Amino acid sequence: MLRIFLSIFRARAIIGIMDAYAILPYKGLVEIASETGRELKLDLKIFEGETEEAIPFAMDAQKRGADCIISRGGTASIIERYVNVPIVRVPVSELDLLRILYPLKGLDRKILVVGFRNAVFRARSAARVLGLQIQELPIPYEAADYNFDHIRRSAEHLIRHHGIDTIIGDQTAFINLRSYCESQYLITSSKDDFLTALRNSQLLNTDGQREQQDQIQVVLNAVQEGIISTDTHGRVTSFNIKAAEIFGMEPGMVIGASLDELAGYFRDFEELKSTISLTLRNGNPESIQLSRPKGPEVYEINSAPLVSQKGIHGTVTTIIRSSHAHSGKSAGNKHPSAGTFNTHYSFKDILGRDEAFVRVLAVARAYTMTDATILIEGESGVGKEMFAQSIHASGPRKEGPFVAVNCASIPEPLLESELFGYEQGAFTGASRAGQKGLFELADGGTLFLDEISEIDQKMQMNLLRVLEERRIRRIGSDRLRDVDVRVIAASNRDLRKLIDENHFRPDLFYRLNLLNLHIPALRERKADIPLLAEHFFTQFCRHYGGKEVRLTEDILNRLRCYPWPGNIRELKNIMERTALTIATRCLELSDLEIITRELNNSLSSRSSRINELSFCGTLNTIKHQAAESALQAAGYNKSHAARMLGIDRSTLDRLLDPRD
Known part of the structure; x- marks a missing residue:
C-alpha cells in the first residue's frame, strides 16, 4: 500500500496558475493579498468580510466555480459551514505574536490570548521566550461546533477571576470581546503568512494538474489508512480525512504547519515527528507503533522518503490500525512516549542532590507501589507534574494512560464536561457523538489534577463523590460508569488555609491527602x-x-x-x-x-509591585503588611525583602513578628 501512495505523491506537480478567491477579515490583510496577487500575476478575487458578513461572498464564490477560498481564523470557520469549496487558512506565525507581545514585556499586564490552537500555541511559545505569563482560551477547530457565545462565557470567567486587562485575538475575538477590555490587540498576518496560504491552496497548478490533484485527493480520502505527506522541511503538505479522524484535527489547520509546531502543541505528533524526521535525515523507511489516548487502538506508522533524481524531496506516511493491537487498557499505552496521555518524565529525569530533596525523592519512589490518592504540594514551578509522571511511570499502572489537566486553565462552565464527559445533545455546541471525559480516558491509569485548589464548591462535591464511589456520570446521562483510576492532585496554595476560609471542602482534602508529598522550593x-x-x-x-x-x-x-x-x-x-x-x-x-x-x-x-500595594489599618499593622508583602515578593528571602524595603534584616524580623 505504501508503494502505491509513493507513486501517487511522486506524480504531484506544483507549477502553473489558477484563479481563486480570498475572503479576509480586515483591511490590512486585504492590502497584503492585493499586493501579493499583483506581484505573482494571480487572478485573485479578494473581498473584505468578517464572520457572518463573509457568508454572501463565500456563497457567491461557490456559484462562480471557485476552486478554493483563502480566509483566516473565525471567519474561515464560519464560511466553512455554508459552502463546499475547500477553505485554505492564512496561518499565524510566532513572529506575528512576538510583534504584539514584545511591547508588553515589563508592563505587568494580565493577558488573555483568544484564538485557534495554532495561534495560542505560538503565543505560548513567544510568551515563554519573553518571560510573560498569559491566560489561554483556545477556540475549537471543528467548524460545526463553532459557537462564540460559548467562547464569550469562558472569556468572561477568565476576565473576572484573573483580572485580565489585555486581550489578544483574531478579528472575531476582537469584535466579540471589544467591550470587555480597553486594551486589545489584533493578531495580524504577514505577507509570508499569506504566501504560505497560497502555497497550501495549490494555486501553482495548471488546469490539468489541478484535475489530477482533485483525483488524488478523492483517492486519499477514500482509503481507510491515514495519509500524511511532508516536504523536505517537515511541513505537512497532505493530511487526509482518515488521518484527521485518528488525530481529531481539522486538515485545514494542519496542512502548511511544521511537525515541530504540531508536536509542540499536540503531543500525539511527538513520536510521529521523530519518525518522519528520521526518514528525512537518513533517507530510509521507518516504522513504529503509535498508541492513541482516546481509545484502545494501536496504529502502525510507516514512513518512506519521496526520492527523485535530485534527492529526497519529502516523505509520505501511512497510519494503519494494527492487527496485533491488544484490547483493554494496556494497548492504549504500548509505547509510553507516544500519545497525549503518556508520561514524558521518569525519576531519572529529576535532578537533585540536596539532602532534603533526596529524602522527598525517596518518599515519592515509595509511593509508586500503592494505588492510594496522593496530594503533591509545593510552590508553582517546583516540578509537581514531573513527580506525578515519575510515580505513574514507575508503578503498576505504567502501561495505562497518564492524563493531566490543569484545573485553573479550564473555565468553570467547561470543567465538568472535560472531567466527566457528555452525551449527544447535552448542551448547545456539544459534539453529535458525545465525548468521553478525562476520568474515562484515564481508566486503568492515572489522572493528574493540577491546581486542584481552583475548582469551585460544586465541582469539589462532584469530585468527592467520584473518589468515594469510583464511578462517573456523563453530563446528560443517567448511566453510572465504573472507572479504575488513580488520582494524583497538586496544589501551589495552602489547602488547609483555604479550608479555614471556607473555600475548600475538608472532606475532599482528607480524601486527596491520603498520601502527601511536599516538594521544597x-x-x-x-x-x-x-x-x-x-x-x-x-x-x-x-x-x-x-x-x-x-x-x-x-x-x-x-x-x-x-x-x-x-x-x-x-x-x-x-x-x-x-x-x-x-x-x-x-x-x-x-x-x-x-x-x-x-x-x-x-x-x-x-x-515595583510592592510600591503599588495599598495598605490600611494602624501604623504598626501597615508596617507588618508591608513586611509580609515584601517577603512574599522576594520569594521568602529575608535579605532580599529587607533590601526592597530599604531596611536591615533585624528590622524586618521585628516587623514580621505579630506580637510587635
Missing part, C-alpha cells in the same frame, strides 16, 4: 541551583546552536543568592533566554551582564 535547595543551571544552560545552548560555554563560579554564586520565586521554571526560562541571546547576537557570556540583567529585571518587577 528551589531557594531551599541551594546545593541544586548550580547543578540545574548548568544542565539547562548546556541543553539550550545545544538547542539554539550557540557556543557551549560554562557558567563561571561568579555567575553560579549570583544564582545561589537569587530568591527564585518562580522556582525551577524561572531558572529554566532565564537559562533559555540567556542561551538564545548568546546564540542570536553572537555575544560572549562575560561580566555577568546577560544573566545579571535578567535577575535584576525580575527583582525590580516584584519591587
Whole structure:
C-alpha cells in the first residue's frame, strides 16, 4: 500500500496558475493579498468580510466555480459551514505574536490570548521566550461546533477571576470581546503568512494538474489508512480525512504547519515527528507503533522518503490500525512516549542532590507501589507534574494512560464536561457523538489534577463523590460508569488555609491527602541551583546552536543568592533566554551582564509591585503588611525583602513578628 501512495505523491506537480478567491477579515490583510496577487500575476478575487458578513461572498464564490477560498481564523470557520469549496487558512506565525507581545514585556499586564490552537500555541511559545505569563482560551477547530457565545462565557470567567486587562485575538475575538477590555490587540498576518496560504491552496497548478490533484485527493480520502505527506522541511503538505479522524484535527489547520509546531502543541505528533524526521535525515523507511489516548487502538506508522533524481524531496506516511493491537487498557499505552496521555518524565529525569530533596525523592519512589490518592504540594514551578509522571511511570499502572489537566486553565462552565464527559445533545455546541471525559480516558491509569485548589464548591462535591464511589456520570446521562483510576492532585496554595476560609471542602482534602508529598522550593535547595543551571544552560545552548560555554563560579554564586520565586521554571526560562541571546547576537557570556540583567529585571518587577500595594489599618499593622508583602515578593528571602524595603534584616524580623 505504501508503494502505491509513493507513486501517487511522486506524480504531484506544483507549477502553473489558477484563479481563486480570498475572503479576509480586515483591511490590512486585504492590502497584503492585493499586493501579493499583483506581484505573482494571480487572478485573485479578494473581498473584505468578517464572520457572518463573509457568508454572501463565500456563497457567491461557490456559484462562480471557485476552486478554493483563502480566509483566516473565525471567519474561515464560519464560511466553512455554508459552502463546499475547500477553505485554505492564512496561518499565524510566532513572529506575528512576538510583534504584539514584545511591547508588553515589563508592563505587568494580565493577558488573555483568544484564538485557534495554532495561534495560542505560538503565543505560548513567544510568551515563554519573553518571560510573560498569559491566560489561554483556545477556540475549537471543528467548524460545526463553532459557537462564540460559548467562547464569550469562558472569556468572561477568565476576565473576572484573573483580572485580565489585555486581550489578544483574531478579528472575531476582537469584535466579540471589544467591550470587555480597553486594551486589545489584533493578531495580524504577514505577507509570508499569506504566501504560505497560497502555497497550501495549490494555486501553482495548471488546469490539468489541478484535475489530477482533485483525483488524488478523492483517492486519499477514500482509503481507510491515514495519509500524511511532508516536504523536505517537515511541513505537512497532505493530511487526509482518515488521518484527521485518528488525530481529531481539522486538515485545514494542519496542512502548511511544521511537525515541530504540531508536536509542540499536540503531543500525539511527538513520536510521529521523530519518525518522519528520521526518514528525512537518513533517507530510509521507518516504522513504529503509535498508541492513541482516546481509545484502545494501536496504529502502525510507516514512513518512506519521496526520492527523485535530485534527492529526497519529502516523505509520505501511512497510519494503519494494527492487527496485533491488544484490547483493554494496556494497548492504549504500548509505547509510553507516544500519545497525549503518556508520561514524558521518569525519576531519572529529576535532578537533585540536596539532602532534603533526596529524602522527598525517596518518599515519592515509595509511593509508586500503592494505588492510594496522593496530594503533591509545593510552590508553582517546583516540578509537581514531573513527580506525578515519575510515580505513574514507575508503578503498576505504567502501561495505562497518564492524563493531566490543569484545573485553573479550564473555565468553570467547561470543567465538568472535560472531567466527566457528555452525551449527544447535552448542551448547545456539544459534539453529535458525545465525548468521553478525562476520568474515562484515564481508566486503568492515572489522572493528574493540577491546581486542584481552583475548582469551585460544586465541582469539589462532584469530585468527592467520584473518589468515594469510583464511578462517573456523563453530563446528560443517567448511566453510572465504573472507572479504575488513580488520582494524583497538586496544589501551589495552602489547602488547609483555604479550608479555614471556607473555600475548600475538608472532606475532599482528607480524601486527596491520603498520601502527601511536599516538594521544597528551589531557594531551599541551594546545593541544586548550580547543578540545574548548568544542565539547562548546556541543553539550550545545544538547542539554539550557540557556543557551549560554562557558567563561571561568579555567575553560579549570583544564582545561589537569587530568591527564585518562580522556582525551577524561572531558572529554566532565564537559562533559555540567556542561551538564545548568546546564540542570536553572537555575544560572549562575560561580566555577568546577560544573566545579571535578567535577575535584576525580575527583582525590580516584584519591587515595583510592592510600591503599588495599598495598605490600611494602624501604623504598626501597615508596617507588618508591608513586611509580609515584601517577603512574599522576594520569594521568602529575608535579605532580599529587607533590601526592597530599604531596611536591615533585624528590622524586618521585628516587623514580621505579630506580637510587635
